[in-house]
Each structure stands twice: as C-alpha cells, then as structure tokens.
Amino acid sequence: IAGITQAPTSQILAAGRRMTLRCTQDMRHNAMYWYRQDLGLGLRLIHYSNTAGTTGKGEVPDGYSVSRANTDDFPLTLASAVPSQTSVYFCASSDGGFDTGELFFGEGSRLTVL
Amino acid sequence: GQNIDQPTEMTATEGAIVQINCTYQTSGFNGLFWYQQHAGEAPTFLSYNVLDGLEEKGRFSSFLSRSKGYSYLLLKELQMKDSASYLCAVRDSNYQLIWGAGTKLIIKP
Numbered sequence: 001i002a003g004i005t006q007a008p009t010s011q012i013l014a015a016g017r018r019m020t021l022r023c024t025q026d027m028r029h030n031a032m033y034w035y036r037q038d039l040g041l042g043l044r045l046i047h048y049s050n051t052a053g054t055t056g057k058g059e060v061p062d063g064y065s066v067s068r069a070n071t072d073d074f075p076l077t078l079a080s081a082v083p084s085q086t087s088v089y090f091c092a093s094s095d096g097g098f099d100t101g102e103l104f105f106g107e108g109s110r111l112t113v114l
Numbered sequence: 115g116q117n118i119d120q121p122t123e124m125t126a127t128e129g130a131i132v133q134i135n136c137t138y139q140t141s142g143f144n145g146l147f148w149y150q151q152h153a154g155e156a157p158t159f160l161s162y163n164v165l166d167g168l169e170e171k172g173r174f175s176s177f178l179s180r181s182k183g184y185s186y187l188l189l190k191e192l193q194m195k196d197s198a199s200y201l202c203a204v205r206d207s208n209y210q211l212i213w214g215a216g217t218k219l220i221i222k223p
Contacts, residue, residue, distance in 0.1 A: 040215055041215055042118065042203075042213030042214050042215045042216065043157075043201070043203075043211075044213070045210065045211070058210075090156060101145070101205065102147075102159045102162065103149075103157075103159065105156035105158070107156050108155075108156055
C-alpha cells in the first residue's frame with residue numbers, strides 16, 4: 001500500500017535553479033494539495049487541485065506552479081528557486097467529500113535553497 | 115483575519131492525562147480537525163468535529179464548542195510514543211483548511 005509518494009525526499013538546490021517536486025497517489029482521490037511547513041508556522045497551502053485538469057492558488061502561490069494532467073500525479077515546480085523557499089513540502093490528497101475530508105499526506109520533501 | 119491559536123509546547127508524564135487547547139477565529143466553520151505529527155514525519159489524521167460535544171476514539175477524545183470558537187484534544191494514559199506535535203485545523207466557509215502552528219507534546223517517564 002503506497003498511498004502518496006513524494007520525490008525527492010530531500011534536495012539541496014542553488015538559488016536560481018528550476019526544481020520539480022513529484023507527487024503521486026494511488027488512492028484515486030480527486031483532490032490534491034501542496035503545503036509548505038516552516039518552523040513556528042502552520043501548514044500553508046501553496047496550490048491545490050479539486051480534480052484532474054483543474055488547479056487553484058492557495059495562500060502562498062508566488063514562485064510556484066502546478067499541473068494536474070491526470071488523477072494520480074500533482075507535481076510542484078519552482079521556476080527559479082530563492083532561499084525563502086527553503087522548507088519542508090508536503091503533498092496531500094483527499095477524496096474531496098465534505099463529511100470529513102480527511103487529508104492523507106506524503107512523507108515530505110525537505111528542500112534547501114542556497 | 116483568520117487565526118488558530120494553540121500552545122507552542124506542553125510537557126506531561128507517562129500514564130497521565132493531557133489536554134491540548136485550540137481556539138479559532140475563522141470566516142465560517144465547516145469542521146475542526148486534529149492531526150498528529152511525529153518529528154520528521156507526515157501529519158496523520160486523529161479526529162474530526164463538526165457538531166458541539168465530545169468525540170471519543172480510544173485513548174484520544176476531541177471536544178468542540180462552536181459558540182466559543184474552542185476545541186481541545188484530550189489524551190489519556192499517555193505513552194512515550196505520544197510524544198509528537200498536535201495540529202489543529204479549521205475548515206472555513208470556502209472549505210479551505212486553516213492550520214494552527216501545532217503543539218509539541220513532550221512525554222517524560
């Protein structure tokens with residue numbers, strides 16, 4: 001049982017470089033999310049997708065882009081990385097139902113931008 | 115603005131009971147969640163409250179008062195493995211989750 005798989009687990013990146021964080025789920029969930037988690041702050045939503053083919057901006061979208069070509073994959077791209085994007089990134093999914101809407105998280109990608 | 119407040123850190127003793135509080139001010143309310151996050155790991159779902167009252171699930175219980183904008187997570191018979199951060203999150207009127215910064219719970223023998 002895989003659930004949600006993120007890659008890479010960790011990465012050190014030079015400022016100005018382009019980086020794509022990969023996220024794949026095998027639960028056939030409609031909704032997927034990208035969050036960043038920084039010390040002392042709550043999880044902050046970067047982008048989301050309610051269903052394949054659609055995406056939306058979250059609380060902190062600047063400098064990030066996403067695509068949702070199919071149900072399973074939801075990559076996050078940093079076009080030109082900056083040090084303030086150093087963070088732990090979590091991909092999550094849910095079935096999109098409004099009874100609980102429990103989120104299932106990947107194990108996270110720790111990104112350091114120098 | 116929208117805000118979720120919870121204590122930064124709490125310490126408790128193995129075998130005891132601890133209550134972690136969460137207060138919120140959000141644009142609308144469509145449910146409150148508690149997640150557990152061990153250091154270096156992903157958050158995992160613990161509980162969901164949408165109506166006032168207490169929801170019990172084994173050693174963990176979660177309480178909600180919508181009129182007071184208040185919730186707590188109660189952990190009984192604490193075990194060392196309960197050492198983790200506990201995240202409170204509220205789903206607002208747009209069905210977006212607003213997250214607190216988390217409460218780091220330290221369990222001592």
